[in-house]
Amino acid sequence: MSETTEKKSLGPHFLIAGIILVVILAIVFWPSDEKPDPVETPKPQIDEPVITESDEPEVFETKPAPPTVELEEKDEVEPLPELEEPEPEPLDVSDPAIKESLINSASADESTVNRLLVNEGLLQRFVVSVTNLANNKMAPNHQLLTPPEQNFRVYSQAGKQWIDAASYKRYTPYVNVLESFDNEALVNVFQTYKDDIQAKYAEIGDPDKDFNVVLLNAIDELLDTPEVPVPVEVYSDSVMYKYKDERLENLDGPQKQLLRTGPDNMRRIKAKLREIKALIEQNGLN
Template identity: 25%
Template sequence: MIDTRREPTFSPSRPVEPRKRRRSSSTTAPILVALLAVAAAVAGWFWMTREVPVVRTPPTVSEPQAEPETAAAAQPPALVPAPAEAMVKAEDVRGALMQLLGRDAVLQFLETTDFPRKAVATLDNLGREHAPVSAWPVLPAPGRFLVAASGSSQVIATENAMRYWPFVAFVNSIDAAQAVELYRRMYPVLQQAYRDLGFGDRSLHQRVFQVIDVLLATPDPAQPPKITLTEVKGPIPSAQPWTRYQYDDARLERLTAGQKMLLRMGPDNRKALKLKLEEFRQQLLQASAAPSRQ
């Protein structure tokens, strides 16, 4: 389905100009923010346009699912740890975000309550079948998902992309090198949040690479994808019928949640975010050591 109301793997729980970037490493945005800015662009803004209330309860943990085949890849390089004195504590995350992005931008786009847990849950779910909106560390945007007629079929309306561009521009304004530097400084907090979600000793850093590669592998259809509103039989009509669209092309319907979200945003926005993801990936490689032998 393009959008789903199924029970999630993790059930938790307008545009502004970003502040001019400072060059101090203490004011950089973490790579999770960058990835989740991408995620916000492809989910927080591209998916949560159905006016769903923000759920502010913390995530509950279920048994982690097996990795999708699309996420399988060679083991990525290990992250080079930041000096102990440079590490960012959990209570300092909100301030670090506001220092770089500006208070208005953070309040406009992000849900900073329990941000590390929501961030890593969302990141992980982008590479899975479902990415529950209740876990997103981003705030919902007004409006709804738009469709258009194409002969006897329906397609994703090109007008959707116009609403999403301001946030794509926001993502592109993030300095990738600075983002990775703060990611290194925040990593112990993020890894602990990943562990608390039930992933044990699995490496969040490896998962970051896996999810980036999954998103970069998103296909680029030559035409807007055709979609169908699935029928739900029963005496009570759906209050939110727009949540039941699925792709007519079975190959697209089998994509991960993150890939489906990227399809919804339109080709120009998708291209811009893929280029930014490539930039983040290169910076991550530069901040990493040789592949771990563990």
């Protein structure tokens, strides 16, 4: 397809980028406050000596105690120098460090994850994307992943235009990476950078609002996307393609974008998001 066709697609945004990073940093899995019961250390048993009649008590010579040394008033005792605790190394919030943490959290091929993730502004892009998702909006200038190489495609049949299944398949590599992330590893990534995430959100949102709440709202926005049968009919208004079904066209931007990933990919994405949401709710953070 030509570049013109791609520009006429259902919005030049890549919501899947926001979805994957939402999942990567959304798992707010707080450590338990429970501590194990203290272990009692058994007292050593000392065998009492057995004294017989033939045993004679041992005689010990007592030595005179050493003379007491009294300090004169002018004598001063120098205090021991205080040991300074080493300062913790500052957290590396650079893009290469964050990207490496994310790559190490996935079982997918390292080169694939590295290729799909953008190289700059990861935390800033994530916070902006999640904030916009929670407000039912898109963040077109803050993509978190590189765009698909293939163009959006449609086909004509019976005088109507339908979304080509090939358009859905171009998102499958992103979903494969999404499913490859290990939840426990993602917990560590979020816990590592959560203070910086909250600080960035305070700059663009409500400084008194917990970013976790915003994150849950973004997840709910995506989970509320309806599932529709294929093929899906679209039409062109000379600028872009739109859904023929008004109920779909009237959906929020993020939900319409999620529909573009196709029914199979959308089910897989939703399954992962439900898993993440369940972990959050189990820990009382909802």
